[in-house]
Amino acid sequence: MRKRSSVLAVLAATAVLATPAAASAATGTHAAGTSGASAAKTFTFRGMTLKIPSGWKVHRERDYAVVVTGACRYPDPFLPNCKGFWVFGPKAITRVPVGGGYITYTGKRQFHPFSGVIQCPFSAEEQWYAADRRVSSGLHQVGRGHKAQYSAWANTCVTPSGKKTRSFTQREWFLPTSKILVVDVWNTPGLSTVLKNATWS
Known part of the structure; x- marks a missing residue:
């Protein structure tokens, strides 16, 4: 596998943090009047505040965050078997390494996390085949007065021999104004609603 971006290198280096340290990275407090499975906390990123389930863990680094929503060995949804999603700021999407060069994300093509081979989200033995086929798009509300350009992209997992196995959608x-990008390859339950109910400061 070719060298990955510094984004993933930093994440790999910080992945062995103890559980208390990782938990402290999840910003915000429990919402008043909630308890148990319905408990929630807030996560603020560049003026956007999301109310997220208390079990989701936020890992911050520079101008991006990884929100882990389920089982995960390392805080990186682009590595196999780590349920979660990314939240990127403008610095993190300005020089994205793709195909030996760098591009700035515009939404015209799906976000590619780093240059080189990417493992399938479901298996380290399979590779992510990005077809760059948009299956849906439109404007989605992300809190009052803010709309996001939404795109869903079809992708496939392939074996080393080239056999296609499972498919998945990258959302x-x-x-464009705030230059915030949310990327989800796990079809995270409730994420669309969380974003719709965002508040801004």
């Missing part, structure tokens, strides 16, 4: 919400 992206891009706020």
